[in-house]
Amino acid sequence: MRALIFIKTLTAIIVFYLAGGSVFAAEKPLMRVNPFELPRGIYSKDNIPEETPQTLKLEAIFTIKGQKIATISGQNFVKGDFAFGKQVVQIFKNRVVLDAEGKEENLILQGTKFTIHKHMQN
Numbered sequence: 196m197r198a199l200i201f202i203k204t205l206t207a208i209i210v211f212y213l214a215g216g217s218v219f220a221a222e223k224p225l226m227r228v229n230p231f232e233l234p235r236g237i238y239s240k241d242n243i244p245e246e247t248p249q250t251l252k253l254e255a256i257f258t259i260k261g262q263k264i265a266t267i268s269g270q271n272f273v274k275g276d277f278a279f280g281k282q283v284v285q286i287f288k289n290r291v292v293l294d295a296e297g298k299e300e301n302l303i304l305q306g307t308k309f310t311i312h313k314h315m316q317n
Contacts, residue, residue, distance in 0.1 A: 251279060256286060267279070
């Protein structure tokens with residue numbers, strides 16, 4: 196009886212290892228056929244895909260040491276930067292002007308105003 200249980204247990208363990216631990220198969224990275232191929236999500240400089248959000252959203256405008264910075268769709272830009280393929284032409288108090296291939300596009304800051312107070316500790 197014990198020998199039969201031992202053989203069944205041993206067989207189950209061998210089948211599990213030969214199957215490659217199918218329970219954990221979803222966690223294994225996909226094998227690449229071509230060893231010179233870059234993994235999925237990694238691109239060479241020449242093949243970087245453009246990631247343009249459906250609609251650009253101006254989320255914040257702030258000034259640090261005299262330089263205005265605009266947060267557009269989660270990323271920070273200064274005047275002259277390219278934001279999702281469009282050049283930041285001007286940053287105003289509540290809007291940003293973008294140049295999209297010769298077309299002017301305005302992003303207007305929506306939301307509430309708030310003030311930041313700095314308290315000095317002794």
